[in-house]
Amino acid sequence: MYELENVLRPYAWGSTTAIAGLLGRAASGGPEAELWIGAHPDSPSVALSPAGTGRAGAHAAAAEHPGGRALDALIAEDPEHHLGSDSVAEFGPRLPFLLKVLAADSPLSLQVHPTLEQAREGFAREEAAGVDRAAADRNYKDDNHKPEMIFALTPFEALCGFRPAAEAKAVFELIAADFELAGLELPGLVPLLLADLSHPEEHTALRSAFERLIAGGADVSDAASVIVAALVSGAPTAPFQAELSTVVNLQAQYPGDPGVLISLLLNRISLAPGEAVYLPAGNVHAYLHGLGIEVMASSDNVLRGGLTPKFVDVPELLRTIAFESAGVPTLAAEPTMLGQEVFRPPFREFQLQRIELGPGAEPVPVAQSGAAVILVVSGSILLDSPKGELRLERGGSAFLPAAEAPVNAHPVSGAAGTAVAFAVTTALKA
Secondary structure, three states, rough: EEEEOOEOOOOEEOOOOOOHHOOOOOOOOOOOOOEEEEOOOOOOOOEEEOOOOOOOOOHHHHOOOOOOOEEHOOOOOOOOHOOHHHHHHHOOOOOEEEEEEEEEEEOOOEEEEHHHHHHHHHHHHHHHOOOOOOOOOOOOOOOOOOOOOEEEEOEEEEEEOOOOOOHHHHHHHHHHHHHHHHOOOOOOHHHHHHHHHOOOHHHHHHHHHHHHHOOOOOHHHHHHHHHHHHHHOOOOOOOOOHHHHHHHHHHOOOOOOOOOHHHHHEEEEEEOOOEEEEEOOOOOOOEEEEEEEEEEEEEOOEEEEEEOOOOOOOHHHHHHHOOOOOOEEEEEEOOOHHEEEEEEOOOOOEEEEEEEEEOOOOOOEEOOOOOOOEEEEEEOOEEEOOOOEEEEEEOOEEEOOHHHOOOOOOOOOOOOOOEEEEEEEEEOOO
């Protein structure tokens, strides 16, 4: 087992306090958006070795930690030992998942992730074209897909997938009624969207409305401005208070952006702490606010569709989106022995286990199918395997090689309070 040092991403939308508060350390003073725990080559964790063994082949970041090696380099030294033969056979010689702590203080970009086939084709195409992997207009940073899930640690607000076209139409009908009631001229864009959303085929209705909005231009930006002005002036919003309040907030942060009105095509969701959703390929989504545990296949492929100053490739975006209303993909916990919880989305790359240990509690087996990573967010735990022990305090994390299974998590003798940890492994044995 290896204790880890992890990379903190300081994106502008990140909270300045949430991650530090969760992990019990001093805040950096700047935005702290994502803590990456895994072996993605862009920001691999550093595996700390108490024996101080060499750093050959490790990334430069590992040099800051005597005896440490970048986790992707460590795994590459002996993939079957670290990952297990089943994982290597299905996913190749790389850790197939990435664990993040995500803290959104303001909205992330409206985005979608490709299928595995789309990612492989898109990556190969951009490689053949010689597009620099760090280029601002690069779509595919790697050849992997990025299905993901989010587990809420605080109240968590998000946009997630298309709502039924009839529901989206009802929102715009309310806007039209508000303008009529106030004797105001309705933006010409609204009747066009109502016509789009009236199409009898759901796929066509959603795609037509989305394409009209993502095209942007003065009619879209002007409509957003006029609609928000009416809402701020007190136009009725029931029964769509959350959706229309979100439009006001998004317009304040991204004035005139197509994503402001696109948000009305999407499900507006609020997760309570302990609730989770999963996001398959093609699902248009945006996290708005909150702190959560995010798990995904190990990829950084994102196609953006608004609420961002970054590159938006509209043709590629339209090829990637699934224009369907399939409901909100909520994810219920599966209780296990000793009252623990496991969240299993329909992806083989990962599952999430929540471990809770009160003082004197019986040890809990860490769910492990191949390699695993674990993060302690409260209290302290003792991990033991046939090959050794490792104590982790609040904020500590570790990599558990496949060859060290089985691993059990124990409450630390004499420690006060309840320990809580999250562990991620593959779903190959699910």
